[in-house]
Amino acid sequence: MNWDWEKLQQRKEKNTFQVKGPDFSSFEKKIGNLKSKLPGGSVLLLIGILLWLLSGIYIVEPDEVGVVQRFGKFNRITPPGPHYHLPYPIEKVQTPKVTRIQRVEIGFRTLSKNLISKNIQYRLVPEESLMLTGDENIVDVQFIVQYQIKDPQYYLFNIADPEKTVKDAAEAAMREVIGNNDIDSALTTGKLIIQNDTKRLLQEILDRYHSGIRIVAVQLQDVHPPRQVIDAFKDVASAKEDKIRYINEAEAYRNDILPKTRGEVAQILNEAQAYKESVVRKAKGETARFLSVFKEYKRAKDVTRKRLYLETVEKILSNPQINKIILSDKAAKSVVPYLFLKNENGKLKGSK
Template identity: 60%
Template sequence: MPDMDQLGDRFKKFQNLNFGGGGAKWVVIVAVLLWLASGIYLVQPDEVGVVKRFGAFDRITSPGPHYHLPFPIESAMTPKVTEIRRLEIGFRSGTQEAGLFTAGRGVSNPRSVPSESLMLTGDENIVNVQFIVQYQIREPVDFLFNIDRQSETVKSAAEAAMREVVGKNTIDAVLTTEKQAVQQSTRELLQDVLDSYNAGIRVVAVQLQDVYPPDEVIESFKDVASAREDRMRFINEADAYRNDLIPRARGQAAAVINEAQAYKESKVLRSQGDSARFASILDEYQKARDITRKRLYIETMEEVLSNPEMEKIILPDQTASRTLPYLPLPGSAPRAPREAGK
């Protein structure tokens, strides 16, 4: 870049020249000044300046105003290094230039591009794959000087990477379970390809926009997908029924076991108590048989007669000897207890 002294010397030389008239002289001076002023350029905050001297890279400048020698000596380019660029492959959602789409442009209904979207899977099926590539300039010098028609190069490399990844997967995997893996593998493969070109590009993301079988067989694939959904629904319902039934059955089994254990313990304890009671009664019976026998009779009658549901008829001894014995038959109407003579 020339300093101010050099520019002053050039201006004085032009002043000393005789152009055959004052008017022509000033025209030349203005033209030279305009030519020199054409080297002023401004780099925006989201850009970097790349200056070329005689077509070869010379230097990089930071955001702000700068000066380069006028054309054809030097020229400057200002690529946007923070911008996320977007490529649509297999479809077009708006007006694009070589597949490049920016957010400020209008978007219409997506239009399929079969020459880009039709791909062959690993099980020899054809599938339509529409996807988006987002990338960013990582090294502006490599981006500008190592590859030509940058967006077309990225588009071709992305299409080739996606075809390779899809060709390693079955159609069912691409349509259903392996979409995330396909995106990740394609992004990594695309980055490796661009790095081998020294393209100076960082692949931000690869996103599958739509994946579907060809129109000729799409109805059959819908039936298969519907059957697969029904299968998963039946499996989920069966799992829910199992998860509800098994804990309930375990709870019922535990309740039965606890009841049986309690019944066992109660029977054992009652048997032990009855055994001890019988042994104590036997001891008393051996000591006083008549008294013990009478006491047992009284206790038994007390237990029997204390039942409120039992029908009772009380007769004096004299009346009982002259009364026909009473035998209550099943189905006879119950009668309230009464005393003789009433």
Template identity: 55%
Template sequence: MSDNFQQRGGGSPWGSPPGGSGNGSGRGPTPPDVDKIIREFQDKIKNFLPGGSGSGGKQAILVLLILGFVWLASGLYRVLPDEQGVVLRFGKFVKTTQPGLNYHIPFPVESVITPKVTKVNRIDIGFRSERDSGFSSSGGVADVPQESLMLTGDENIVNIDFSVFWVIKDAGNFLFKIQDPEGTVKAAAETAMREVIARSDIQPILTEGRSITETETQEIIQNILDEYSSGIQITQVQTQKADPPDQVIDAFRDVQAARADMERSKNEAEAYANDVIPRARGEAAKILQAAEAYKKEVVAKAEGEASRFISIYNEYKNAKSVTQERMYLETMEKVLADIDKVIIEKNAGSGVVPYLPLPELKKKVT
């Protein structure tokens, strides 16, 4: 943490009361070119004072005027686009100023601190970079179990590493409301993540629910920091790793593989059902349509037979002998339609013995 973050104070539980000196470092005002200012101002004063510079009293006045001008000019300062000016009056916070050219009452009355407010800061929780920790130059990662191991809502343990990214949104509150910004963000982040994990099941945390966990954690961290007027804005919570503890990770992966197999089998069964069921429904509809057509055909035929029977019966009542003969002939026509037959007229050839060609008829039969 840079020197301009060492001056802290405030009434929050994470900071001491304000009142420290304003000796924070940072980008201060650019020193004016004193020699040039003195020469220009001296030339202008000589033009206004009669008698030139020979008088000792006039020379002293000139020096005082020059010193006063230089002192007043030292109050000019510039705030860069990525900074925010914090004005202190006798070490007490007065106001913040925006990027551009600004002015404050010169030292020792007022001083200015210009922290970088657009710089994105990062805090890692549950792990440390070995390069940052000085363990190794390989850039590996060292796990911190006391931060990363958390209890889930379904009474499982998850090993989660995550990073919190933040910027300064109010330089005045940031410098004087909290004593240790990084420690405050870290404590709030760990508290928030444990709260979210404690009310969640392990499965969503490890799979599709990571984004929800990150969003809820970010909201809780921001609420905690806003309660203490920290002047910090949380920009992102990023999960780096979420796994079961190392001792059971192999068994967990077996469970995950079995669950994946189950999902695959389920999808295959659903695909088969989506193929078979529509075809079965089509076949059933086809059978129903055929049955309905057969029903209509049988009913129509029966109704036709009934109508024909009624019609014949009515004719029979009107002319019994004619109707009987017609029915007999129609019946014989149906019976004898497909067989060979010999018709002998009863009254034809009187006195002649009828001749039947039995051998020829027998050949046709065989």
């Protein structure tokens, strides 16, 4: 293609126009007229300069620190109290609240709070709360993260949106922790472990970002299965809780009955041992007594026989449980002897 450079040059000159800059000469004339009308123009100028210098005074509150920037670059940090910085635009100061604990909600948003009626309205955010567990189940996790400023320099200059950074990092950390746990642990006994693991992992992520943020706490607000199957999961969780309760009750019963049984066994063994000792000692004593009597019997048979007879009669007559009838030799010859028989109740037959 052949370009007609002369036509192009004419079109360019035709379409160009001149832009005139501001007429500073007229502006200087207006300022000169204004100074002539104001006799104290130099005084006003000094007052303006003084006010400009005084604009560098600032106060840092007790819960804040002052972060001074010089021409936009970080210069220094000032503690609470009155301070001075070079006036704008040379220096400017930011005062972040380093002691205030801030919170981020993940999986839900608080719409309104009524402290009097304790009525709190929420809006669910399922795209943040639905997560996949390690056993490939979907669980709805809603939690909050509390944090505060650890390093104001990093906090102000290393991250553009601290709240969004914390929210995105917290969501990523929670998804990783939930993915390493099964759904039973997330719904029942593993909530505390999940909170601690998420807090540790979230702090590691923010430290890698050099965000200057310290995580205070991660708190699970609500953990439940998807609403379509929540009733079935509740039944399963209830059955598992009943199982744990029954096991604990059985353990408690075992811990209660075993010591009692061991105590009763020890008591029976002690009583048997004591009975054994008493029987053995009694048998040894009777054996020794019999041997001594036998020794005396061999020395004097008649005397020993009569002594044994008298001791036996004495023992029988002194026993109140034995019914006794005493007859003389003469009476015994005229009496027909008979046998005393007892019935089932231990009484003589014929007696009432």
